[in-house]
Amino acid sequence: MDSTQQSLNLYLAAPRGFCAGVDRAIQIVERALDKFGAPVYVRHEIVHNDLVVSELREKGAVFIDELSDIPPEDIARPVVFSAHGVPKSVPEEANQRNMFSIDATCPLVSKVHRGVERHYSNGAHIVLIGHKGHVEVIGTMGQLPEGAVTLVETIEDVDALDLSQHKELAYCTQTTLSVDDTHDIVVALKAKYPHIKVPHGDDICYATTNRQLAVKDIADKSDLVLIVGSKASSNSNRLVDTALLYGASHAYLVDTYEDIDLAWFEGVSDVGISAGASAPEVSVNGVIEYIKEHFDVTVENVITKKENVEFKLPKMLRAS
Numbered sequence: 510m511d512s513t514q515q516s517l518n519l520y521l522a523a524p525r526g527f528c529a530g531v532d533r534a535i536q537i538v539e540r541a542l543d544k545f546g547a548p549v550y551v552r553h554e555i556v557h558n559d560l561v562v563s564e565l566r567e568k569g570a571v572f573i574d575e576l577s578d579i580p581p582e583d584i585a586r587p588v589v590f591s592a593h594g595v596p597k598s599v600p601e602e603a604n605q606r607n608m609f610s611i612d613a614t615c616p617l618v619s620k621v622h623r624g625v626e627r628h629y630s631n632g633a634h635i636v637l638i639g640h641k642g643h644v645e646v647i648g649t650m651g652q653l654p655e656g657a658v659t660l661v662e663t664i665e666d667v668d669a670l671d672l673s674q675h676k677e678l679a680y681c682t683q684t685t686l687s688v689d690d691t692h693d694i695v696v697a698l699k700a701k702y703p704h705i706k707v708p709h710g711d712d713i714c715y716a717t718t719n720r721q722l723a724v725k726d727i728a729d730k731s732d733l734v735l736i737v738g739s740k741a742s743s744n745s746n747r748l749v750d751t752a753l754l755y756g757a758s759h760a761y762l763v764d765t766y767e768d769i770d771l772a773w774f775e776g777v778s779d780v781g782i783s784a785g786a787s788a789p790e791v792s793v794n795g796v797i798e799y800i801k802e803h804f805d806v807t808v809e810n811v812i813t814k815k816e817n818v819e820f821k822l823p824k825m826l827r828a829s
């Protein structure tokens with residue numbers, strides 16, 4: 510088949526890509542580099558995107574797993590905590606060692622942290638719905654003493670729970686989960702523990718929710734959906750799940766156009782494209798350009814919602 514002759518309708522979902530929390534976190538690292546020079550240490554990937562991380566690395570950011578990875582001669586250099594949030598022990602260690610820390614935790618993750626603290630101080634045991642091992646989950650669990658939070662990932666986990674020793678219960682969630690899956694888990698939790706207290710407002714953030722809604726809109730008219738995002742990005746993976754659940758025959762996560770396999774397009778006439786909250790628009794454009802090089806493309810923007818959320822930078826990094 511001569512693929513250059515194949516016609517494709519490309520449905521471009523909006524909103525897609527960077528959310529306000531990711532934008533703020535990247536700006537924090539960039540401005541810290543401008544103001545204080547290199548190196549600026551960053552604990553964990555600032556956001557889960559390989560291109561963003563490698564560009565910041567080129568500008569002088571040094572990504573580390575733990576504060577102890579900072580060499581003694583650089584102990585006074587700035588260290589930024591990632592958008593996903595950190596356990597309380599991390600800023601405590603930084604303070605004890607007189608380090609210069611800058612917190613890039615997304616304000617919507619911080620809101621979840623304050624919620625679990627409030628419920629705990631009112632005597633509740635916390636059930637956290639989230640993915641085991643995800644850095645945000647580690648950060649949220651680390652707001653409270655060990656044993657104060659029980660993690661559940663599935664309805665089966667809820668079935669297996671025995672929290673009869675706790676009189677008060679409250680639940681919270683990771684911010685980047687599937688809205689549909691989480692709803693089902695919450696229903697199971699409430700059925701089992703009708704007195705369980707609910708979060709103030711949704712823990713799943715506006716960006717995750719809006720990107721899933723936008724993918725639902727393109728999925729039912731697409732044979733193939735491509736989600737631009739890195740493998741470690743929870744919200745990007747959930748967009749792939751959403752596309753498959755809402756009608757796409759195939760959906761793939763691609764970091765860049767280089768991950769695309771042209772065989773995916775055989776027999777396909779309608780392709781949806783979106784991007785996770787940590788994926789830069791330049792990667793989305795790369796994917797579109799690559800597809801245009803190989804097919805006869807008509808692009809349609811499918812705008813599900815407009816976003817105008819912005820988060821303030823920490824005072825010390827705001828333009829004066």
Ligand code: SF4
Binds near residue numbers: 592615618684714744
């Ligand atoms: S995905 Fe949501 S919680 Fe995560 S950084 Fe973006 S706005 Fe914040």
